[in-house]
Amino acid sequence: MLIGEVARRSGVSARMLRHYDSLGLVRPTGRTRGGYREYTADDVRRVFHVEGLRCLGLSLRQIARTLNEPDFAPSALVGDLIRRTEERLSREHELLERLRAVDAAEPVGWRDVARIVELLHGLSSPSAARRQQTVLAPPGRASVPAELLAEAVLTESDPNVAGALRWALARAGRNGVASLASGMASADGDVRRRAVLALAELPEEAATVLLTDALGDPEPAVRRHAALALGARGVTRAVPALIETVVEGPNDVEASEILGTLARDATWARRIMCRLVDELAGHAGDSAVRMRLTQALAEMPGTIALNTLRQLADDADRPVALIASALVRVLEGRLDVGRPCGDRHLGAG
Incomplete structure (x- = not known):
């Protein structure tokens, strides 16, 4: 042939x-x-x-x-081909995402395109200071697309840069919530936590819906931050997770303050008090937990927790008793301030 x-x-x-x-x-x-x-x-x-x-x-x-x-033996060669192909696909995926980010910014000319590309380079910098500077002062005052900010906030590990990204995302418009939804579906608990922290700064109802769903997340940190955000918005469905936060910490002080605000509703005041008392009984051998719960009682409105604190002042757990006694004196002092002069307790003299 x-x-x-x-x-x-x-x-x-x-x-x-x-x-x-x-x-x-x-x-x-x-x-x-x-x-x-x-x-x-x-x-x-x-x-x-x-x-x-x-x-x-x-x-x-x-x-x-x-x-x-x-x-x-072809195994080593094929393995090398697989690695090189994966690297190439990763580079092409990164390029695709950059092109989408440029398109989302709706540039009107090549100068705008150049500014967005500069933003992309800044956000991918290995320097945390450079990334933060890029977010806070974008080149040429070019607006940063919400999709790009959301992608960055879901992967950012530096707390200062993450805070700047959340700040910028909250000002980028309504696209932020939709862009963070994928983060809530991630199998990585850290990604879901970052998504919740970002959603907490977005006022839209859609953000509240996603935060409410996060109350059932298997990761305690995700539940905790979702509960704090929802409680601050007056969402009472967050109460169980807020009480869990008081029990487990951290953020127990913040959770206690939010519970106190929610307890201004008489119906929820009774429910919250009952839950706190139940938790005190259920953690009889854990002094640290009972101290946090005792301090949470002091955040309840008015003097609705006064009788419970008086009982805790005689508690067998000495640190709990000391804290309860101090809180009782504070609450009783408030009662004295509110009484007419003739009804106040007189000191010895």
Whole structure:
């Protein structure tokens, strides 16, 4: 079979077949009397083998090694191909995301495109200070797309940069909530926590819905931050998670203050008091937890917790009793301030 027919049947150009011959990849078995290359059926099969390996991304040198070494083990080569392909796909995915970010910014000219690209470089900087500066002072005062900010806040580990990103996202418009929804669906608890912290600064009702869903998250930190955000918005569904935060800490002081605000509603005051008392009874052997619960009682409005604190002033747990006694004196002092002068307690004299 002459080279022209091989080219037609294989789809490989005659020029490439001659190149394969020069490299020793596919050398025709014979020659005609006129000196033309003559390929056998085995030669043609080798052409297809070469083309198949090229489709996998192998270089011609790698293909030659693969075909010419009978004992060659392909596992290492294939593994290397997989790694290089993954790296290439990662670079292409990054490029795609950058293009989407530029498109979302709706640039009106190449100058705007250049500014957005500069923003992207700044946000991907290894320097936390540079990333923070990029968020707070974008080049040319170009607006940063909410989608880009959301993607950055979900991956940012530096607390200062993360705070700046949340601040910027809260001012970027309504697209922020939709962009953070994917973070709430992540299998990574840290990503969900970052999403909740960002949602806490967005006032939209859609953010409240996502935060409410987060109350059932398996990660305690996610539940805690969702409860704090919802409680600050007056959402009473956060009460169980807020009490859990008082019990477990951290943020127990903040959770106690929010519970005190929610307890201004008489119905919820009774429920919250009952839950706090139940938790005190359920943690009889844990002094640290009972101290936090005792301090939470002092945040209840008015003097509704006074009788409970008086009982705790005689508690067998000495640290709890001391804190309760001090809180009782504070609450009783408030009562004295509110009484007419003739009804106040007189000191000894």
